[in-house]
Amino acid sequence: MAVFKIVHITKYQYNWPIKESINEIRLFPHNFENQDVLQYELLITHNPEVEISKDYYGNRVGNFNNLEAHSEMTIESRMLVRVNHSLKIPEIDPTTIQDLAEEKEKNIALLRLCYPETIQKQNKIDAILNKISCTDKSVIEIAQQCNQYIFENFTYTKGITNIETTVDEILGIKKGVCQDFAHVLLQLLRTAGIPSRYVSGYICPNESGLRGEGATHAWVEIYTPTQGWLGLDPTNNIWTMDNHIKLSVGRNFYDCTPVKGTFKGLARQTLSVCVSIGYEDGRHFEEINDVQLEEVSVEEQVQLDYIEQLHHQQQQ
Template sequence: MKYIVTHITHYIYQNAASLCHNIMIQTPKNLAFQQVEEHEQIIIPTPNYLDRQQDFFENERVHFSIERSHAKLSVTAKSTVNLWSPAWMSLNPSQTQPWEEVRDWLRSTQALNDIRQYYLQSKHVEFFEGLQEYTLLSFTPGRPIMEAMLDLNDRIYRDFSFTPGFTDISTPVSVVFATRKGVCQDYAHFSLACLRSIGLAARYVSGYIETLPPPGKPKMVGADASHAWIALYIPGHDWVEFDATNNLLVDDKHIRVAVGRDFADVTPLKGIIYSVGKQKMKVSVDVRRPEEL
């Protein structure tokens, strides 16, 4: 499957900014089942400084600065990406190892620290009363780990209501659980909290997903948005991805940009500006197949 992704961010300042420093994470990853055919970034005004680095999580970070007066900032990332079905799509969930074996393996010297770091709490993934009890309704004794995760995915999808605008990035995951409302990043953070609370390693995945319009309705440009889901580590099968927002075992319609402990590690665009007054931000994401253009 081939997709063309256009991610546009506009900032408009109430008063002109004299300087801004920014970090951008919007470059899709090259993986066994995902290859980037083309990628370009257009930044207006043209930066005075720009550098590309690979961060601790092997995401591409673009650092740029604009060192002159500007009233607007526009950042466009455009990518052409080829996707294939990951190997985990052929797994039989009932044939994966019991989840307790994976938990115990993570506590052993056989597990690398690069994996073990993902069973800890992080900035947006905290443990709270009732979390483990909710998780263990799916992760019953001796249950195969992938089968249990698919069940948890289904329960979150059914128990929670997708409610744009109800939460923001500062909303604690405990509030998301109490209200059963949120958006994709909340679903992802809650899924991570569940898994880590019982000692499993899971990480946050950011990217995009194709959004199909209702039958007979045209697809609107910019109607898509950045998306978030999770990956659970299963020994012998590496990181296996699940999307609770859509109740999916992730296949070839999710475009991966970055991974981390939570949203704080993969924020698409953040920075510091030197200005007085407020600013407005508008984000537009469009995901299309080439034949739709």
């Protein structure tokens, strides 16, 4: 059992004032059997009213508007979470993919989580599964071998992918970060017929020196009728432990995006994310990342360049 104090700060900055910012957030840690949320606080620039609801996957979702003109917006999520899930290896489970067929017929939600994406390089996914040889293996064994394959054949490299990077691109370069590896693992597992979902959360640092620790993290959960949802972390080739904190689940990253929104105005925006993790014994870790956002359209780029040129001339 472990207790973590996590502060997650998302900061948007704009080079020109914008207004009517409309946002959707999934920054509320899950309350479930192995994870208790002891305290939670949400602080947002201009203190807007946040409407809370639940989405299809059971995630708590917050929606709010920032109608006033502003050049900066900060969303600060503070939580105190107790995790008592220390399982490193699932129990022996003979469930096969064939055994899952009846379960999927009874549960449409599970069936939806078995459909892989339509990608151009599906033949590479099929080749990996053929190499692993899924015949007569349990769901647990197939999932573990897929997890291990990604860990051994893909290189953890920051800065070469972003939220728009596709599974096809990741299969081509065989490099990326936790989010990329989770998407590849999902493609493998769903192609094999295993219900799988994307998980967004945090991985708290420990003595093992896990990759991606101290920041937002992503992994995958598979379903078995006997044990429910079990977490696999392809970035580190492990089953999830008591230092994995779960925020939200869904089909992919887009279902679990911590913050997304839009605004009125024409401005360049930058995004930085700071995650601070504190332990009961006083240890403290902090990581700050600048997030690469989706590129603006050519038309928007021309307008932005024109505005900046006009402003520069006025300053002379």
